Amino acid sequence: xxxxxxxxxxxxxxxxxxxxxxxxxxxxxxxxxxxxxxxxxxxxxxxxxxxxxxxxxxxxxxxxxxxxxxxxxxxxxxx
Amino acid sequence: xxxxxxxxxxxxxxxxxxxxxxxxxxxxxxxxxxxxxxxxxxxxxxxxxxxxxxxxxxxxxxxxxxxxxxxxxxxxxxxxxxxxxxxxxxxxxxxxxxxxxxxxxxxxxxxxxxxxxxxxxxxxxxxxxxxxxxxxxxxxxxxxxxxxxxxxxxxxxxxxxxxxxxxxxxxxxxxxxxxxxxxxxxxxx
Numbered sequence: 001x002x003x004x005x006x007x008x009x010x011x012x013x014x015x016x017x018x019x020x021x022x023x024x025x026x027x028x029x030x031x032x033x034x035x036x037x038x039x040x041x042x043x044x045x046x047x048x049x050x051x052x053x054x055x056x057x058x059x060x061x062x063x064x065x066x067x068x069x070x071x072x073x074x075x076x077x078x079x
Numbered sequence: 080x081x082x083x084x085x086x087x088x089x090x091x092x093x094x095x096x097x098x099x100x101x102x103x104x105x106x107x108x109x110x111x112x113x114x115x116x117x118x119x120x121x122x123x124x125x126x127x128x129x130x131x132x133x134x135x136x137x138x139x140x141x142x143x144x145x146x147x148x149x150x151x152x153x154x155x156x157x158x159x160x161x162x163x164x165x166x167x168x169x170x171x172x173x174x175x176x177x178x179x180x181x182x183x184x185x186x187x188x189x190x191x192x193x194x195x196x197x198x199x200x201x202x203x204x205x206x207x208x209x210x211x212x213x214x215x216x217x218x219x220x221x222x223x224x225x226x227x228x229x230x231x232x233x234x235x236x237x238x239x240x241x242x243x244x245x246x247x248x249x250x251x252x253x254x255x256x257x258x259x260x261x262x263x264x265x266x267x268x
């Protein structure tokens with residue numbers, strides 16, 4: 001899962017750093033991800049995992065780090 | 080009243096200076112309590128890339144049916160995919176972000192479609208809120224929102240001003256009157 005998340009971030013996150021090497025707790029918005037890029041990340045994650053994030057999860061904290069994204073995906077896929 | 084030379088700069092300061100009587104009526108002259116301003120800048124290419132990559136999933140997730148109808152391009156392609164004016168979409172995305180900066184959500188953000196840039200019959204745009212965005216507006220005590228959009232070449236931008244008065248007074252007509260006065264003075268320069 002983390003590998004896919006990092007791959008999505010590499011393609012859509014517009015990060016100023018290499019997402020393959022950042023710590024899972026790094027604030028993605030601090031390293032270059034904009035609000036618009038987070039939309040693309042969300043849509044790409046939905047494609048990658050064949051899910052749809054509920055509106056209740058479309059908040060900044062859901063996509064603020066790799067760890068947060070992982071937790072969000074686990075919540076959606078387990079629900 | 081002299082025309083402001085920094086109109087594109089500190090909008091909050093300019094508005095507070097332009098309406099000292101409003102500040103007095105609304106309580107202490109605290110710009111953070113009576114005025115809020117949000118601005119955002121979006122690269123048109125980013126929006127175009129999203130439209131190309133995610134198509135209608137992206138468009139319908141972010142924009143309301145009204146916004147989508149306003150942004151449909153006159154161009155027609157060979158396929159079934161509708162064409163959009165990515166400049167217009169980008170400007171509206173910027174406006175939504177600017178509204179959020181006025182609403183100041185702490186974590187949970189309202190649905191993208193609960194913030195609508197509504198084009199009036201006269202051609203200018205207004206902000207219309209529903210759902211959680213409207214609830215946030217009410218909780219913040221913001222009585223009036225004004226928006227201005229622009230796009231040029233590769234960039235689109237929007238600025239939103241939120242105004243509130245503890246008494247809930249509608250100051251929008253006074254804003255327009257002073258705006259005409261200021262524009263008239265600038266025309267003399």
